[in-house]
Amino acid sequence: xxxxxxxxxxxxxxxxxxxxxxxxxxxxxxxxxxxxxxxxxxxxxxxxxxxxxxxxxxxxxxxxxxxxxxxxxxxxxxxxxxxxxxxxxxxxxxxxxxxxxxxxxxxxxxxxxxxxxxxxxxxxxxxxxxxxxxxxxxxxxxxxxxxxxxxxxxxxxxxxxxxxxxxxxxxxxxxxxxxxxxxxxxxxxxxxxxxxxxxxxxxxxxxxxxxxxxxxxxxxxxxxxxxxxxxxxxxxxxxxxxxxxxxxxxxxxxxxxxxxxxxxxxxxxxxxxxxxxxxxxxxxxxxxxxxxxxxxxxxxxxxxxxxxxxxxxxxxxxxxxxxxxxxxxxxxxxxxxxxxxxxxxxxxxxxxxxxxxxxxxxxxxxxxxxxxxxxxxxxxxxxxxxxxxxxxxxxxxxxxxxxxxxxxxxxxxxxxxxxxxxxxxxxxxxxxx
Amino acid sequence: xxxxxxxxxxxxxxxxxxxxxxxxxxxxxxxxxxxxxxxxxxxxxxxxxxxxxxxxxxxxxxxxxxxxxxxxxxxxxxxxxxxxxxxxxxxxxxxxxxxxxxxxxxxxxxxxxxxxxxxxxxxxxxxxxxxxxxxxxxxxxxxxxxxxxxxxxxxxxxxxxxx
Numbered sequence: 001x002x003x004x005x006x007x008x009x010x011x012x013x014x015x016x017x018x019x020x021x022x023x024x025x026x027x028x029x030x031x032x033x034x035x036x037x038x039x040x041x042x043x044x045x046x047x048x049x050x051x052x053x054x055x056x057x058x059x060x061x062x063x064x065x066x067x068x069x070x071x072x073x074x075x076x077x078x079x080x081x082x083x084x085x086x087x088x089x090x091x092x093x094x095x096x097x098x099x100x101x102x103x104x105x106x107x108x109x110x111x112x113x114x115x116x117x118x119x120x121x122x123x124x125x126x127x128x129x130x131x132x133x134x135x136x137x138x139x140x141x142x143x144x145x146x147x148x149x150x151x152x153x154x155x156x157x158x159x160x161x162x163x164x165x166x167x168x169x170x171x172x173x174x175x176x177x178x179x180x181x182x183x184x185x186x187x188x189x190x191x192x193x194x195x196x197x198x199x200x201x202x203x204x205x206x207x208x209x210x211x212x213x214x215x216x217x218x219x220x221x222x223x224x225x226x227x228x229x230x231x232x233x234x235x236x237x238x239x240x241x242x243x244x245x246x247x248x249x250x251x252x253x254x255x256x257x258x259x260x261x262x263x264x265x266x267x268x269x270x271x272x273x274x275x276x277x278x279x280x281x282x283x284x285x286x287x288x289x290x291x292x293x294x295x296x297x298x299x300x301x302x303x304x305x306x307x308x309x310x311x312x313x314x315x316x317x318x319x320x321x322x323x324x325x326x327x328x329x330x331x332x333x334x335x336x337x338x339x340x341x342x343x344x345x346x347x348x349x350x351x352x353x354x355x356x357x358x359x360x361x362x363x364x365x366x367x368x369x370x371x372x373x374x375x376x377x378x379x380x381x382x383x384x385x386x387x388x389x390x391x392x393x394x395x396x397x398x399x400x401x402x403x404x405x406x407x408x409x410x411x412x413x414x415x416x417x418x419x420x421x422x423x424x425x426x427x428x429x430x431x432x433x
Numbered sequence: 434x435x436x437x438x439x440x441x442x443x444x445x446x447x448x449x450x451x452x453x454x455x456x457x458x459x460x461x462x463x464x465x466x467x468x469x470x471x472x473x474x475x476x477x478x479x480x481x482x483x484x485x486x487x488x489x490x491x492x493x494x495x496x497x498x499x500x501x502x503x504x505x506x507x508x509x510x511x512x513x514x515x516x517x518x519x520x521x522x523x524x525x526x527x528x529x530x531x532x533x534x535x536x537x538x539x540x541x542x543x544x545x546x547x548x549x550x551x552x553x554x555x556x557x558x559x560x561x562x563x564x565x566x567x568x569x570x571x572x573x574x575x576x577x578x579x580x581x582x583x584x585x586x587x588x589x590x591x592x593x594x595x596x
Contacts, residue, residue: 018506020525025504026531048566061456064453272453281494378506
């Protein structure tokens with residue numbers, strides 16, 4: 001069989017299995033199996049060895065730790081304190097609670113690297129509150145889902161850690177480059193909230209006094225120190241990303257158990273179990289995705305794709321649009337990490353061909369894959385928000401679409417202005433960029 | 434039989450919780466050792482982390498098969514009748530069974546290959562890690578066999594005695 005036929009076979013099997021609702025992780029693995037038998041040079045044991053090899057990456061250890069830190073923040077009431085602080089900051093804008101949702105997502109993003117934990121934590125606090133104040137359910141759910149996307153764009157970020165690990169890019173540089181797009185997406189969402197609030201007459205809070213603001217700031221102060229430790233640790237080379245993720249866990253544990261005393265020792269095993277359960281589902285999928293990606297690389301499919309797309313890959317902008325387009329489409333159907341393992345490597349030759357900066361390539365990839373968290377049918381953050389808001393995905397699809405347009409404009413900015421994205425990393429980490 | 438499987442799942446849940454708590458330790462020791470003189474720089478921490486990590490992933494993935502929490506995609510509408518549900522579950526389980534079969538058949542050889550190796554860092558036998566794939570495969574076969582039987586009962590019995 002020619003490499004093209006092999007690729008067609010694998011993607012065909014994968015697509016069929018996905019349609020009949022086989023879990024993505026298993027569909028990726030099953031798609032590899034016939035190829036292992038067809039080629040005399042290969043054996044199914046490669047599925048196991050490639051999976052095991054992918055789990056041997058020390059960087060991946062950061063995935064469960066970042067999810068654990070976020071879950072600890074949620075169960076220790078740190079998230080609640082951040083909500084109160086955000087309310088004191090932006091509650092008096094028109095559409096107050098909507099702005100609070102976006103701002104608290106941005107602050108939460110600075111501590112946690114997981115968008116799904118963010119959607120669950122912030123959603124369970126704000127979605128009921130917003131509905132009570134008369135916000136439409138569909139807008140509420142769409143807004144919380146879209147805001148939680150910022151979780152993996154503002155550092156720390158699980159997606160950036162994994163991307164840096166598999167593509168050998170400085171994770172510190174990626175973290176620094178994530179600030180600007182993350183803040184821009186936050187501001188674009190706040191603009192949308194303002195327009196919605198004007199047209200639909202959403203309520204406002206009275207402006208918090210300076211004293212109230214300071215009190216809220218004081219109550220959240222321990223939580224606000226965390227980003228400095230975690231992000232600062234990685235950027236200044238004090239800790240590896242994995243170590244930084246453990247520091248985040250230890251810090252939230254100490255704050256939750258000893259300082260705030262808001263989380264009992266009895267509740268801890270439950271939090272740990274939930275984290276392990278969720279993390280291992282994503283991690284298992286990383287294994288089969290790695291085997292799938294390895295097989296595609298074995299048949300030199302990335303080179304074939306590069307040759308096929310070469311005529312369109314005329315400039316950094318053109319390649320940026322291709323990369324974003326592929327990830328946006330793929331992100332509708334599979335999780336961000338397997339998507340990046342399989343398709344990131346497929347598109348790397350294209351990016352190198354036009355001398356796209358590796359950090360720029362990574363940020364385009366991470367931002368477009370992050371949008372996949374709210375695009376159906378497979379948008380985890382949207383699914384989580386819908387569950388909390390007790391509405392169906394189809395019922396909020398229109399509002400998600402509207403918010404997504406604003407976010408896509410920010411993605412276009414990322415594609416068109418690499419120098420703006422690279423400005424902060426160049427300023428602080430010139431050696432690595 | 435069902436009771437036995439339930440007890441086994443509970444054991445797996447407890448193991449998973451214990452392992453993730455343990456996982457925090459080696460990485461913490463690494464940081465402490467680097468920045469303080471309190472403890473020496475243990476050489477086993479990285480390997481311990483890898484060992485715990487592989488078991489967490491495999492046990493977690495096993496529990497997720499039992500609880501049907503592996504992520505799937507809603508392209509088609511969800512089946513509504515008990516019989517359609519049972520058929521759909523059988524199809525999904527057949528695909529999972531393919532991976533389970535690979536893990537059982539080829540995981541055995543992989544475990545044997547691990548048994549022949551000893552870690553240079555810590556001296557533990559590599560079987561301790563390699564066998565995780567084989568055991569995950571065996572466990573999936575058990576879980577799927579149990580529920581395929583009840584799914585078949587639903588299909589044959591006309592869907593009246595659904596769970």
